[in-house]
Amino acid sequence: MFRHSLKVFAIAAVGAALGLPAAVHADDEVNLYSARQENLIKPLLDDFTRDTGISVNLLTGRADELLQRLRLEGRNSPADVLITVDAGNLHQAKKAGVLSAIESDVLDQRVPESFRDEDGQWYGLSLRARPIMYHKDKVDPSELSTYEALTDPKWRGRICIRSSSNVYNQSMVSAMIASEGSEAASQWVEGLVANLARPPQGGDRDQIRAAAAGVCDIAIANTYYLGAMLAGDDATQREAAEQLGVFFPNQEDRGTHVNISGAGVTTHAPNRENAVRLIEFLTSEEAQRWYAEANQEYPVRPDVPASEVLQGFGDFKMDTLNLSLLGEHNAEAVRIMDRARWR
Amino acid sequence: MSTPPPTLPQPARPTRRRPVSRPNLWQITSVTVALILALPVLVIFGHVFLPTGDVWQHLRETMLGEYVTNSLLLLFGVGVGVLVIGVPVAWLVSVCEFPGRRIFQWALMLPLAMPAYIIAYTYTGMLDFTGPVQVLIRDLTGLGFGQYWFPEIRSLTGAMLMLTLVLYPYVYLLTRAAFLEQSVCVLEVSRTLGSGPYAGFFRVALPLARPAVIAGLTLALMEVLADYGTVAYFGIATFTTGIFRTWYGLADPAAAAQLAAVLLSFVFVLILLERWSRVRARFHHTSSRYSNLPRYQLRGWKATAAVAACLLPILFGFLIPAVQLSIWAAQTTSHWVNPAFAQLVFNTFYLAALAAVIAVALALILAYARRMQGGFITGLAVRVAGLGYAVPGTVIAIGVMLPFAWFDNTLDAFMRAQFGISTGLLLSGTLAALLFAYAVRFLAVSLQTVEAGLGKIKPSMDDAARSLGMRPLGTLTRVHLPIMRGTLLTALLLVFVDVLKELPATLILRPFDFNTLAVRAFELAGDERLAESSSAALAIVLVGLLPVILLSLTIERSRPGQRQRMQNRGEARQNEPLAVPAGTQTA
Numbered sequence: 054m055f056r057h058s059l060k061v062f063a064i065a066a067v068g069a070a071l072g073l074p075a076a077v078h079a080d081d082e083v084n085l086y087s088a089r090q091e092n093l094i095k096p097l098l099d100d101f102t103r104d105t106g107i108s109v110n111l112l113t114g115r116a117d118e119l120l121q122r123l124r125l126e127g128r129n130s131p132a133d134v135l136i137t138v139d140a141g142n143l144h145q146a147k148k149a150g151v152l153s154a155i156e157s158d159v160l161d162q163r164v165p166e167s168f169r170d171e172d173g174q175w176y177g178l179s180l181r182a183r184p185i186m187y188h189k190d191k192v193d194p195s196e197l198s199t200y201e202a203l204t205d206p207k208w209r210g211r212i213c214i215r216s217s218s219n220v221y222n223q224s225m226v227s228a229m230i231a232s233e234g235s236e237a238a239s240q241w242v243e244g245l246v247a248n249l250a251r252p253p254q255g256g257d258r259d260q261i262r263a264a265a266a267g268v269c270d271i272a273i274a275n276t277y278y279l280g281a282m283l284a285g286d287d288a289t290q291r292e293a294a295e296q297l298g299v300f301f302p303n304q305e306d307r308g309t310h311v312n313i314s315g316a317g318v319t320t321h322a323p324n325r326e327n328a329v330r331l332i333e334f335l336t337s338e339e340a341q342r343w344y345a346e347a348n349q350e351y352p353v354r355p356d357v358p359a360s361e362v363l364q365g366f367g368d369f370k371m372d373t374l375n376l377s378l379l380g381e382h383n384a385e386a387v388r389i390m391d392r393a394r395w396r
Numbered sequence: 397m398s399t400p401p402p403t404l405p406q407p408a409r410p411t412r413r414r415p416v417s418r419p420n421l422w423q424i425t426s427v428t429v430a431l432i433l434a435l436p437v438l439v440i441f442g443h444v445f446l447p448t449g450d451v452w453q454h455l456r457e458t459m460l461g462e463y464v465t466n467s468l469l470l471l472f473g474v475g476v477g478v479l480v481i482g483v484p485v486a487w488l489v490s491v492c493e494f495p496g497r498r499i500f501q502w503a504l505m506l507p508l509a510m511p512a513y514i515i516a517y518t519y520t521g522m523l524d525f526t527g528p529v530q531v532l533i534r535d536l537t538g539l540g541f542g543q544y545w546f547p548e549i550r551s552l553t554g555a556m557l558m559l560t561l562v563l564y565p566y567v568y569l570l571t572r573a574a575f576l577e578q579s580v581c582v583l584e585v586s587r588t589l590g591s592g593p594y595a596g597f598f599r600v601a602l603p604l605a606r607p608a609v610i611a612g613l614t615l616a617l618m619e620v621l622a623d624y625g626t627v628a629y630f631g632i633a634t635f636t637t638g639i640f641r642t643w644y645g646l647a648d649p650a651a652a653a654q655l656a657a658v659l660l661s662f663v664f665v666l667i668l669l670e671r672w673s674r675v676r677a678r679f680h681h682t683s684s685r686y687s688n689l690p691r692y693q694l695r696g697w698k699a700t701a702a703v704a705a706c707l708l709p710i711l712f713g714f715l716i717p718a719v720q721l722s723i724w725a726a727q728t729t730s731h732w733v734n735p736a737f738a739q740l741v742f743n744t745f746y747l748a749a750l751a752a753v754i755a756v757a758l759a760l761i762l763a764y765a766r767r768m769q770g771g772f773i774t775g776l777a778v779r780v781a782g783l784g785y786a787v788p789g790t791v792i793a794i795g796v797m798l799p800f801a802w803f804d805n806t807l808d809a810f811m812r813a814q815f816g817i818s819t820g821l822l823l824s825g826t827l828a829a830l831l832f833a834y835a836v837r838f839l840a841v842s843l844q845t846v847e848a849g850l851g852k853i854k855p856s857m858d859d860a861a862r863s864l865g866m867r868p869l870g871t872l873t874r875v876h877l878p879i880m881r882g883t884l885l886t887a888l889l890l891v892f893v894d895v896l897k898e899l900p901a902t903l904i905l906r907p908f909d910f911n912t913l914a915v916r917a918f919e920l921a922g923d924e925r926l927a928e929s930s931s932a933a934l935a936i937v938l939v940g941l942l943p944v945i946l947l948s949l950t951i952e953r954s955r956p957g958q959r960q961r962m963q964n965r966g967e968a969r970q971n972e973p974l975a976v977p978a979g980t981q982t983a
Contacts, residue, residue, distance in 0.1 A: 256923075
């Protein structure tokens with residue numbers, strides 16, 4: 054029995070090693086490396102295939118690792134499109150030379166200038182803001198004004214935020230470096246860390262739940278997490294999310310920090326035309342509505358409305374900083390956070 | 397550890413034979429295999445020579461101390477934990493008799509199927525401030541946050557507990573296999589010489605099982621060093637999180653690889669120290685006679701204590717999280733009642749089974765070649781390749797991708813230049829690359845287990861077989877493999893379950909449209925959609941369960957005494973090589 058199964062396994066092993074080609078090239082397909090996880094992109098890809106007859110081969114993963122794979126595979130990489138869920142990684146990809154400029158009037162017309170690369174190497178697909186979320190019973194929104202004001206000693210022990218290893222926090226600090234300079238950013242990070250209610254742990258939803266439960270009075274988290282909790286089926290999560298109000302800071306100056314998910318076409322894309330078509334599809338009204346409704350993100354197109362839940366948070370002024378700068382200052386942001394012992 | 401009584405383990409005669417004048421096939425194969433397997437780790441070490449600017453200075457001034465301290469504390473805590481749980485329960489189910497023993501002996505392996513990060517997410521979901529346990533406490537007492545004390549699960553201690561719960565089975569499994577394979581005669585002798593059960597354990601069985609205990613401990617500790625999911629979720633800064641932070645955050649892959657190299661050197665020194673410490677004490681089975689030793693019948697409070705000792709790790713390491721996962725899975729049926737999910741299960745199972753066979757076959761080649769020749773290059777390469785287990789999977793994956801992509805692209809460029817045809821990527825992005833990464837990453841698991849098993853076979857057996865005209869391959873397949881059946885199955889099981897849970901290398905190396913259960917569980921759990929991820933996590937556990945139970949039964953039957961008893965009853969077929977009783981080879 055044991056020996057028999059060994060033989061079967063051996064045969065299967067050889068078969069697997071020989072029989073599986075790296076990538077299949079055909080006219081009617083497009084290969085996608087996506088940092089957006091499968092269940093948040095697959096339904097759209099299926100719609101794309103249904104509309105165009107172009108099949109999509111999908112590989113999901115973490116942005117840095119997909120980028121690394123893309124670089125190592127070089128000119129023979131099968132990848133046509135790279136999707137990431139923050140601007141910093143798109144900028145890294147551009148700097149690594151794995152993206153190429155897209156010539157598309159459709160995209161130029163649909164995606165506002167501040168949410169795309171100046172050389173056309175990447176385009177934003179959806180937006181998420183990182184505002185201040187406060188416990189409605191404990192904080193009067195009139196006490197809130199800017200990110201900077203959160204360093205005031207009156208917030209000591211009242212703020213929840215996740216680890217600084219998370220790219221959303223890194224991008225937020227990068228944005229501050231870009232607009233206020235590293236000295237100011239440094240002071241802000243130190244002041245914020247001094248006011249934390251507990252050592253950073255868990256994800257964005259955990260911060261929201263902690264604020265709802267009374268561990269802290271303020272949570273800093275991305276809008277779609279709160280939106281998904283409010284719109285989801287889980288009653289406990291919904292109740293927790295309903296305890297919190299959303300305050301968009303810095304409305305008098307640069308605006309609230311936003312980040313994008315976005316896409317670019319690779320330098321050696323074997324299916325270039327299909328790649329552009331896919332990105333155009335992802336900015337279509339249909340796809341933009343799907344982002345809004347299914348994942349509670351803000352559509353990148355101004356002419357497509359946000360979901361009802363997000364509209365409930367109110368209109369706000371976005372920080373229109375050149376998003377490439379997020380990637381530019383990322384390493385410095387991490388150093389600042391290291392020095393401030395933001396775990 | 398004290399030196400065992402001189403009468404019991406015979407110091408081994410050196411196994412090294414006179415060097416053969418021309419290199420034989422075994423030598424060539426083993427050196428090649430070892431070098432190829434060592435390649436990814438060598439690639440990481442290669443980064444040591446790259447310049448990294450001032451990142452090191454920055455790390456020294458800020459986080460490095462915390463990385464080192466936390467990693468050491470975690471190693472220490474989990475090390476103590478897995479020994480305290482793993483060794484006693486292995487002894488209890490091997491030589492004592494108490495209610496439920498037959499169930500416990502396989503059920504104790506169950507936590508092995510729980511990925512560490514899943515158990516961490518699950519317990520956090522339950523014990524967190526907003527989880528059901530604390531909500532109940534508040535509802536009952538009317539207290540609010542900060543008005544009562546409750547242990548913080550997301551802490552260093554919490555991480556130690558989580559990792560201990562899922563890693564103690566390594567120690568348990570290997571130690572138990574060692575206890576079962578021990579020649580019962582030494583225990584009998586120790587009993588006739590007046591040793592009670594405790595002396596028999598501490599002075600005879602434990603010293604004899606020491607290589608296996610250490611092997612299990614080493615595996616558990618290497619897994620601790622490689623863990624990323626648990627510590628990242630708990631917000632604990634360790635070497636592993638430091639590597640990723642340096643790589644992604646500080647955008648310095650070279651410095652990250654250097655951190656990984658430091659980690660590796662550390663493990664390498666530990667392994668060398670351990671090997672050096674037992675260099676003079678090699679434990680072979682000195683007797684070939686096996687008989688069934690009557691188990692100690694435990695009664696009264698001793699039986700209760702034994703049951704409790706076995707039940708608690710299963711309860712906390714498996715039952716409670718599994719029940720919680722089942723509750724969640726029942727609430728999210730749409731996520732798993734579909735054909736795509738069946739495909740996931742199939743992919744995972746197929747990949748794990750394939751990887752297990754490959755890793756064990758490679759380990760067997762390497763271990764056996766070392767037994768015959770013990771060449772320095774092979775030895776070193778094997779040690780280097782074995783380090784792969786302590787490295788975060790992502791780092792190994794990069795170490796695999798680099799040479800593979802280089803090979804593919806060089807070949808492609810050559811073919812384009814010479815013949816005008818493009819060969820594209822032959823290896824990169826295939827399952828073959830992924831299987832290779834698994835082989836590197838889990839070689840330590842199969843090798844430790846196989847070497848421990850092989851080491852217990854007396855060299856005189858080889859001599860006897862060879863003098864009777866057997867070739868090395870024949871000796872391996874007809875003498876060693878039958879004796880080591882239990883060991884081999886243990887190794888297969890360990891690698892199988894490890895691959896089931898493996899995430900980082902799978903994530904980065906897998907081909908298009910190919911997902912495993914671990915990838916699915918991670919994508920959802922990483923997005924804090926715990927309930928939705930539960931079905932995939934539960935499926936990992938269930939897929940792991942079947943082989944755990946089957947193999948556990950086989951391992952028990954593989955106990956030499958058991959088989960001989962079977963044979964005496966005429967149940968074993970004489971001409972089936974697998975059934976050759978261990979003892980008769982030296983007759």
